[in-house]
Amino acid sequence: MYRVIEVAKMLGVSKVTVYKKINKNKKLLKNHIQTRSNITYIDDVGIEIIKNTIEVTSTYSSTDPSDIGIIQKEVIDNLNETILFLSDQVSKKKMQIEKKDEILDSYKTIIKSNRGKIQYLESKISE
Numbered sequence: 001m002y003r004v005i006e007v008a009k010m011l012g013v014s015k016v017t018v019y020k021k022i023n024k025n026k027k028l029l030k031n032h033i034q035t036r037s038n039i040t041y042i043d044d045v046g047i048e049i050i051k052n053t054i055e056v057t058s059t060y061s062s063t064d065p066s067d068i069g070i071i072q073k074e075v076i077d078n079l080n081e082t083i084l085f086l087s088d089q090v091s092k093k094k095m096q097i098e099k100k101d102e103i104l105d106s107y108k109t110i111i112k113s114n115r116g117k118i119q120y121l122e123s124k125i126s127e
Contacts, residue, residue: 001034001041011051018042020085021050 008015032046
């Protein structure tokens with residue numbers, strides 16, 4: 001099992017690309033991915049699936065305006081995919097922060113309650 005960053009290095013792509021491929025191929029990768037402690041692990045079969053879905057970009061040497069338009073469209077599509085992925089990640093982080101804030105508030109309440117109990121017990125002991 002390999003972490004996403006290790007898979008990205010093996011395949012010569014970014015982590016974002018690997019995560020995008022995971023999201024696009026959830027059904028195929030379902031049994032080949034595990035998440036533990038917010039770290040995603042991929043087995044060898046999963047790596048092969050991701051490798052097969054990565055498009056090889058060829059170098060364009062043509063100066064034909066239609067080729068440039070195609071390249072620009074591919075770049076824009078890739079950037080839009082990245083934006084969607086990052087927006088999803090931001091949403092998840094916001095939910096995690098909200099949950100953290102709720103937990104902190106409950107801890108504050110518990111601490112206040114315990115302070116009162118401690119003061120009460122200390123006053124009983126000193127009597």
